[in-house]
Amino acid sequence: MRPYKIVAMLYRDSLIIRRSKWRVFEILYFPLTSVLVWGFFSVYSKTFSVEAGLVLLAINIFWNFAYVGQSTANLQMMEDIWSGSLKAILLSGVTEVEYVVSRLVTAAVTSLAVLALMIGIALIFVPEFSDVLGSVVFLSLFTLVSSLALAIIITGMIVTLGKSYGFIAWTALQAFIFLSAPFFPKETFPWPVRVVSEFMPFTHIFEQARYVVVGSPVFFGKPALSSLAYFVVAWPLYIYLFRRARKSGMLAKLG
Amino acid sequence: MAIIEVSGVSKRFRDAAGRGFYAVNDASLSINEGEIFAILGPNGAGKSTLVNMMLGLLLPDKGTISVMGERAGNQEVMEKIGYASGDERFHWSLTCGDILGFAGMAYTVNNRARRIGELLDFFGLRGVRDSKFDALSTGEKAKLALAYSLVADPRILFLDEPTLGLDPDISIKVRKEIKAIRERRGATIVLTSHYMREVEYLADRVAFINRGRIMEVSSVAGIRKHYPDLENYFVEMVKG
Ligand SMILES: Nc1ncnc2c1ncn2[C@@H]1O[C@H](COP(=O)(O)OP(=O)(O)OP(=O)(O)O)[C@@H](O)[C@H]1O
Ligand SMILES: [Mg+2]
Numbered sequence A: 001m002r003p004y005k006i007v008a009m010l011y012r013d014s015l016i017i018r019r020s021k022w023r024v025f026e027i028l029y030f031p032l033t034s035v036l037v038w039g040f041f042s043v044y045s046k047t048f049s050v051e052a053g054l055v056l057l058a059i060n061i062f063w064n065f066a067y068v069g070q071s072t073a074n075l076q077m078m079e080d081i082w083s084g085s086l087k088a089i090l091l092s093g094v095t096e097v098e099y100v101v102s103r104l105v106t107a108a109v110t111s112l113a114v115l116a117l118m119i120g121i122a123l124i125f126v127p128e129f130s131d132v133l134g135s136v137v138f139l140s141l142f143t144l145v146s147s148l149a150l151a152i153i154i155t156g157m158i159v160t161l162g163k164s165y166g167f168i169a170w171t172a173l174q175a176f177i178f179l180s181a182p183f184f185p186k187e188t189f190p191w192p193v194r195v196v197s198e199f200m201p202f203t204h205i206f207e208q209a210r211y212v213v214v215g216s217p218v219f220f221g222k223p224a225l226s227s228l229a230y231f232v233v234a235w236p237l238y239i240y241l242f243r244r245a246r247k248s249g250m251l252a253k254l255g
Numbered sequence B: 001m002a003i004i005e006v007s008g009v010s011k012r013f014r015d016a017a018g019r020g021f022y023a024v025n026d027a028s029l030s031i032n033e034g035e036i037f038a039i040l041g042p043n044g045a046g047k048s049t050l051v052n053m054m055l056g057l058l059l060p061d062k063g064t065i066s067v068m069g070e071r072a073g074n075q076e077v078m079e080k081i082g083y084a085s086g087d088e089r090f091h092w093s094l095t096c097g098d099i100l101g102f103a104g105m106a107y108t109v110n111n112r113a114r115r116i117g118e119l120l121d122f123f124g125l126r127g128v129r130d131s132k133f134d135a136l137s138t139g140e141k142a143k144l145a146l147a148y149s150l151v152a153d154p155r156i157l158f159l160d161e162p163t164l165g166l167d168p169d170i171s172i173k174v175r176k177e178i179k180a181i182r183e184r185r186g187a188t189i190v191l192t193s194h195y196m197r198e199v200e201y202l203a204d205r206v207a208f209i210n211r212g213r214i215m216e217v218s219s220v221a222g223i224r225k226h227y228p229d230l231e232n233y234f235v236e237m238v239k240g
Helices: A002-018 A022-045 A052-083 A088-092 A096-125 A127-161 A168-178 A191-198 A203-212 A223-250 B048-055 B096-106 B110-123 B140-149 B168-185 B196-202 B221-228 B232-238
Strands: B003-014 B020-032 B036-040 B062-067 B083-086 B158-160 B190-191 B205-210 B213-219
Touching: A002 A022, A002 A096, A002 B190, A022 A052, A022 A096, A022 A168, A052 A088, A052 A096, A052 A127, A052 A168, A052 A203, A088 A096, A088 B083, A088 B140, A096 A127, A096 A223, A096 B196, A127 A203, A168 A191, A191 B158, A203 A223, A223 B062, B003 B048, B003 B190, B020 B048, B020 B062, B020 B190, B020 B205, B036 B048, B036 B196, B036 B232, B048 B062, B048 B158, B083 B140, B110 B140, B110 B213, B140 B158, B168 B190, B168 B196, B190 B196, B190 B205, B196 B221, B196 B232, B205 B221, B205 B232, B213 B221
Parallel strands: B036 B190, B036 B205, B083 B158, B158 B190
Antiparallel strands: B003 B020, B003 B062, B205 B213
16 A cells, blocks of 8 residues: 555545535535534433433434445545546556545544534533543544444445445445444344344444443443454455456446 | 567456356457557447456456556556546546646656646646636547546556547547657557547557457558558458
């Protein structure tokens, strides 16, 4: 992996954002509106269930953060495909690993900026959040690692399946979030789903996040393990899928 | 000396009905350093498939392709080849300057600004340097694609229908520019084209490919001894 190739890609990304400034609005729109909705709800819920309000607010922040991380990387790739510039990028000697790493860097920077804003707003609604900020930041890092791992796998899937499957760039995460039991313990699921849930990327993160906000002790072991496991598995899978696309001809006709 | 060596290369695809067919069938050829080599053949003959394999974007099922002594698609090889096609596209919101600037960075070109300035002048793109890709005319896009492929001064240039959809007068200019690239830099050029005039003007040698098979490799001068022009040759070759 050569840093100058990644720097060139990041330079290109920065130019695209500079040439179309409304993008910043697009990135912020859903996260900020959603943290506002749940922020107000948490204020309202103080009259009947403090905990429900806190859990909804916190989990929604993690959800949006995960979504921005994964979708930024994959939507950038879809844009490279839609604009027909993926071929030119790859022929400029950018390898598949350099390509996806550059997407991950942009996605990480973008999603961390959005996260900082969301936490800032949440603190206005729930000043007590500042007591658990450390744990929240830790869990966010695992969330980031998991969502980038999914971005790597989804990039590989789109390359192999072709651009008509591009919709998974903005839909796949929803299924992972659902199966990760966002607002409720995974034991709420019927048993087969419960088993699946155990192995989902965000299950343990959400579980600990729910503990954190109500002041219970938290354990980082399982969240760390599951997010790292996803990240480690994502790479060989990605390289395998990319190679498959080179063999099947899908890569050559992606655009 | 051969700079590209294709030996016994086959590639099978499946058609819509799921039946396998050869897009390229047991193809062998060698392209010499410094020559302009054209690949001719009817639509669907396998030209782009063959070029994609030389570029390393597509892996052959059988056979090997070596480029500058290395496997096609090799990291070092990628630094020394350029590619442009007549329907090349770039990101809609980037300007000509941005697009060439990216290439300059990706290839770590020394004196990037000067190199890009030279190319803008060479292709007459100076006036649209700050125009977004979307706003360019077809001819400007084609010239930008050529400029992009030349940023790093490639040793091998792959041109897939470089003058597709261009006015005759612009095509003539682009052809002259392609010829000048070879003369000035001694680059090897691999060309596919449907314009026989273009091939006749540019190419030293031609490979004729039909239904995935290379039927013949001959020099343009040799063809001209037996046929009045390349168009005639093409029609005869398709008949088989
Ligand atoms: N990725 C792919 N999957 C399936 N079939 C493919 C793929 N790429 C090319 N083909 C088929 O292989 C054959 C050769 O295609 P190719 O694009 O190489 O032709 P070509 O000679 O470049 O034609 P043209 O002159 O129209 O550009 C065609 O029948 C095409 O439909
Ligand atoms: Mg073609």
